[in-house]
């Protein structure tokens with residue numbers, strides 16, 4: 023037997039709770055140092071593995087320890103217990119091989135009172151083997167149990183984790199579920215909507231969220247990477263992402279799928295290429311009328327040219343069009359959106375805001391009505407069940423009635439589900455589009471490529487080329503804005519020519535239009551005439567606010 027008395031301690035703690043219960047690494051090390059002392063071994067080095075570390079990190083330290091032992095020709099490995107040392111069969115095999123290579127090597131399992139070496143009796147090897155298998159089995163079971171628990175929760179539509187900001191965990195009939203948090207839902211919706219605006223970035227949203235009082239659970243402001251994971255979390259549209267997989271969620275979505283998608287698009291685009299940002303403002307935004315494919319771009323003598331370069335019939339041999347030529351057409355379309363009277367525009371926006379405040383009131387009433395309907399139907403269903411138990415009605419009759427009630431209830435619930443999200447989102451979005459439409463022509467010339475792209479995505483439904491002609495299509499809302507701006511322009515032009523022939527109206531002039539024509543302008547934007555322009559009753563029916571994408 024070798025007289026080499028150097029030893030290496032390998033300590034391991036498997037969970038936070040074990041650390042808390044006094045099974046800390048330090049107390050483990052202390053125990054093993056005591057063992058070494060009483061067995062006349064000198065501790066050469068201590069390795070510590072916390073199992074709260076990642077699997078690969080644990081494995082790395084294990085490897086490091088075994089390598090160290092090997093290169094320093096250390097013969098004694100000190101471990102607390104077999105099941106602590108051998109977390110998987112891989113480690114077990116490695117330890118076995120290490121022991122088998124030299125009969126002087128010893129593995130000391132302090133708490134098991136087991137010292138293993140090459141010439142251990144077969145009974146001891148069996149003993150060791152059983153412990154290894156049990157350790158492995160225990161770990162596997164634990165993992166399975168945990169997975170089973172998660173799978174069950176996921177299958178029921180609930181995320182087995184803390185929900186993101188905007189939601190709270192509540193206990194409903196003994197189950198922990200996630201529901202929208204009344205205090206934060208609207209702010210989260212606002213953050214998504216705001217992010218879509220051209221001048222907003224993850225960084226500005228982080229600031230805005232701080233102003234809105236949205237914080238982490240510990241009350242700290244969200245970091246940029248927090249904001250990024252919030253804006254990319256599909257939980258908000260009813261999808262539970264868990265261990266890299268998506269499961270349908272039972273939670274009430276608070277973000278519209280459409281909004282979510284556009285946020286993802288913006289984030290994807292917003293990420294600059296490794297070395298440079300987008301050079302081509304129109305890249306990916308223009309498609310070919312003929313084949314529906316994206317226009318491809320080429321840099322020639324410092325200018326970008328685009329065309330469809332597919333070889334399909336009708337597409338091949340297309341001429342390249344200069345980007346700035348396309349942008350002339352785009353600028354025309356953006357300028358058409360600008361209302362000649364910004365006074366009128368402000369009034370329109372005010373009216374939309376007042377409309378919204380009123381609709382919120384109505385909305386809350388309607389919501390209360392639906393909720394009380396659901397309660398009433400549920401009470402009826404309960405009574406029906408009692409009747410069935412008492413034998414007052416037949417089973418068939420019960421089923422029929424019960425199905426009927428359940429249907430009605432789920433219809434109302436569906437109404438409630440989609441209620442809140444729509445109204446708030448539509449309002450914010452419509453207001454932001456109208457505001458943007460008035461500034462876009464100017465912004466487009468001043469802003470960077472990425473902001474230009476945002477403007478085009480917000481205001482245009484699509485852009486296409488056919489031969490060398492580019493078509494720019496408005497969305498429903500921007501189309502209405504363009505039309506009303508044009509009508510306003512006509513009125514103001516005719517007003518001006520009236521002014522030249524009739525000086526009597528001169529005193530009524532205000533902001534480029536007379537009071538009479540201003541009234542007319544307002545009626546264009548709001549879809550009806552006001553008898554009294556000073557007491558506007560808002561009814562913003564003329565703008566298709568509900569159709570804002």
Ligand SMILES: [Zn+2]
Pocket residue numbers: 310311312313314315330331332336337
């Ligand atoms: Zn094509």
